Amino acid sequence: MELRQLEYFVAVAEERNFTRAAERVHISQSGVSAQIRQLERELGAELFDRSARTVTLTVAGKAALEHARAALAAAGAVGQAVDEVTCLLRGRLTVGMVIGCTFTPLFDALAAFHQAHPAVEISLLEDNSDRLVEQVRAGAVDVALTGTAAVPDGLDALTVVSERLVAAVPAGHPLTKRRRVTLRDLAAHPLVCMPPGTGLRTVFDRACAAASLRPTIALEASAADAIAALAARGLGVAVLSTSMAAAHSDRLTAHLVDDIGAPALLALIWDGTRNPAVRELLAHTRRAFGIPAPGGVGNAGEAAGC
Structure with a gap:
């Protein structure tokens, strides 16, 4: 037989x-x-x-x-x-990435993984964070980099960025004169923000709902660069994370929004680690982002010298 x-x-x-x-x-x-x-x-x-x-x-x-x-x-x-x-991994690894992502450590991790395991075929797709979560749950995506307000229930996650939200405005805007900026201050102006389904927007919407505020979202864009460019031209106050705003400090002044305490997260999510390729990619991701391995020890692949 x-x-x-x-x-x-x-x-x-x-x-x-x-x-x-x-x-x-x-x-x-x-x-x-x-x-x-x-x-x-x-x-x-x-x-x-x-x-x-x-x-x-x-x-x-x-x-x-x-x-x-x-x-x-x-x-x-x-x-x-x-x-x-x-360390002879084979097969296919489907990686999801939130739309508009230009986070180079993820690309570094993918490149290092590919060099170490060339027999694994990598596919990369973009979508909004909510849909990526569902695709991970369904098994259509093995691991995804998502913007989120909290780790999705039932999934594993590795948080790579956790940042407060800021209001970013160009020179001459009334908010540049304020020492503190609150949600109520933002509600007095048109806003430029990421669309629903993104982690940053979820954090912002939840904070507004808790404060019983309904601000005007004048414009939406999936990429931080686009939001900053629109705000710099006076089309609205940009709602961004601290690092997103810092990348445009030459043309925008950023203020922490005092009454939004919850951070926006950028996290890798996956459904368990049955797939050894996922475990290896996570190890490379930790190194690319400078995140220590759990317990300060490497995974099985690292111990074997892969």
Whole structure:
């Protein structure tokens, strides 16, 4: 009995058709049929009823199916365990990134990961933070860099940035003369802010709701540079994080918003670490952002010298 025979058996059982099963395992239909017949001879029982248009499992086939799946899963686990120890990761890693992100440490982490594990195919996609969270939950994205007000329930997270919100205005704006800026002060002016679904906007909206304020969001943009550019031209007060505003200190003056105590977070999120590629990417991300590993020790890949 060979693993490929079990693979073909499972494929036929799930597809209920020899032709579709052959397409799935990328060999000819006659090859699948021959291997299934050989497996049946070794087991001494027919596994499929071939009398109808749709192939169905016999009683013996039903009894064998879950054991065949378990054997294939165990064989896959053996290969994965060896790959982890020898650092020969393979497969695909789907990384999500919040729209408008230009955070270069993430790109450094991806480059270092790719250099260490060239056999892993990396795909990168942009979306807003709320949708990225849902894609991580659904398994469509392995790990995502998101802006958030709090770590999403049921997911793991590594916070890479935690910053207060500021109001940023150009020279000559009335707010430049104030020593303190509050939400009520902001509500007296049109605002330029990130759109709903972003972490910064969530923090801002929650603070406004708690203060029973409904400020005017005149303009929305996904990129901090665009928000700053609009505010610099007098189109509204920019609502940004401290580092976003600091990047435009040559044309905008930033004031902490006193009554927004909750920070906006930029965090990597993932659903467990069953995927060894995710664990390795997290290790590279910690190094790129200068974040110590938990407990001050590296992960298994680091210990093995990967």
